[in-house]
Amino acid sequence: MKIAVVFYSMYGHMHAMAEAALEGAVTVPGTEGGLYRFPETLDPKVLEMLGATEVQKKLSSIPEVTLDVIKDADGIIFGIPTRFGNMPGQARAFFDTTGQLWAQGALIGKVGSVMSSSSTQHGGQESTILTSIVTLMHHGMVIVGLPYSFQGQMTIDEISGSSPYGASTITGGKGERMPSENELSAARFQGEYVAEIAKKLST
Template identity: 65%
Template sequence: MKVLVLFYSMYGHIHRMAEAVAEGIREVPGAEVLLRRVPETLPADVLEKMGATEPQKAFAHIPVATVDDLAAADAVIFGTPTRFGNMCGQMRQFLDATGGLWMKGTLVGKVGSVFTSSATQHGGQESTILTFHTFLLHQGMVVVGLPYAFAGQMRNDEITGGSPYGASTIAGTQGERQPTENELAAARFQGKHAATIAARLVAA
């Protein structure tokens, strides 16, 4: 069973969450993880001015995805930073190229799940995941979130991301905050949970 973790990360926060998702997937017997990033759409000089060039070197070795990677997977877990309460443009452009998969019904019945990040605690994490779910539903995918079986999302002793819709992290207004252990635990839980459901569907 192949589980694709498809992400876009500008400063490394979503990449770190994607790694945690992959860790959770690997806990499921027989699950193979494919870690891929969506193509960059910004010119190199713009990324440099945004201070993103150096952080992106940490995951430059991860292959760039094609739509064929979606077709080959039994489940896809998407990771995107939040942009004004929605997915980033790089992810949107990649998804807009999946019309051929939609026409053939290629993704129908496959598990789809989403995790995200935002600069602030109330920066649109939930709306980003919920609006992303629209794409999953149009493709006929089985939407999987982060159930309250992960009790870490109910913590109030610290500021933390995470909701029933999916794992999330708060990056800080300057990108200075890294995912906490609780947020990474949520990502691992979501990866294992989505992969477990995918395994049951494949077996059926």
């Protein structure tokens, strides 16, 4: 059974969450996992202006997602950061290339799940996950979120992302805050849960 974790990360926050989700997924016996990037659409000069060049260099060793990757996976976890309450253009551009998979019904019955991030507590994590799910449902995917059996989303001891819709992290206005251990635990839990559901559906 294959689980693909596909993410976009400008400053490294979603990369950390994606790695955690993959860690959780491969704890399920018989699970193979792979980490993939949404292709970058911004000009290198723009990335430099945004202070993202060094992070992008580090992420360049991670393969870009292809249609075959998501077609071959039994479950896919998408790490989609927030841009004005919605997905970034890099993710949208890739999803807009999946028409042939839709026409073939290639993703019907596969598990789909979404994680997110935003700079502030109420900066669009939930709306980004919910609007991203719309695309997955058009593909006929079985949507899996983050159930309340993950008790970490009940915490009031710290500022923390995550909701029943999916794991998430808060990055800070300048991207200075990396995912907390509670947020990483949410991503691991979601990865394991997705793999468990995908395993049940594939047997």
